[in-house]
Amino acid sequence: MTDKLLIRxxxxxxxxxxxxxxxxSSSIKNTLKSMGIDASTIRRIAIISYEAEINLVIHSYGGMLHCDLYENKIDIITEDKGPGIENIDLALTEGYSTATESVRELGxxxxxxxxxxxxxxxxxxxxxxxxxxxxxxTVLLQEV
Known part of the structure; x- marks a missing residue:
């Protein structure tokens, strides 16, 4: 059975x-709050969507951040225009960064x-x- 997309x-x-x-990411967080999504899920989505958005700003040539709501889950999707990630395994290592010094100076x-x-x-x-x-x-929604 395929999940039906409620809203994007x-x-x-x-x-x-x-x-x-x-x-x-702030807009996503506020929207989920207004929908009555539980605080634990909102926190997870806020972290994920913020990190995703900042990565688009820092590392891509621009792109899209999507939040897809289903009855039982929320998908956060990013699509960017490059330059790509040279080594995904390395990029998934905590503390590894290709950010420039000027980006690091911004925090x-x-x-x-x-x-x-x-x-x-x-x-x-x-x-x-x-x-x-x-x-x-994907973040699964808590059953109430």
Whole structure:
């Protein structure tokens, strides 16, 4: 049986736009709160979507952040326009970062983005090439 998508929220994320960074993930968090999603799930989604959004800002040429709501799960999906992740296994290592020194001076690039996204997910899929990176993270909803 295929899950039926109830609603999709999408945010265009610009590369290097540190002024707007976090607005998409904040909107997702507020929307989930208004829907009555439990606090534990909202916290996980907030961490995942923020890390995903910041990675788009820091490491891509721009892309999309999607939040797909189903009856039993929430998917956070990112699609970017490159340059891709050279070594996914290494990128999933806590503390590993390819962020520039200027990004680190802004307080970003600690190498916890992908590891945190995976840690707080129930399912984590990633594919990357020079054309771009696709990440799909699933969080199962608590039964009430």
């Amino acid at each position: 929220y999408s945010y265009n994320i610009a590369a290097n736009d540190f002024i707007a960074a976090g607005k998409g 970003f690039g600690a190498g916890m983005g992908l590891p945190n996204m995976k840690k707080y997910s129930d399912d984590f899929d990633i594919a990357s090439s020079r054309e771009g990176t696709f990440i799909k993270i």
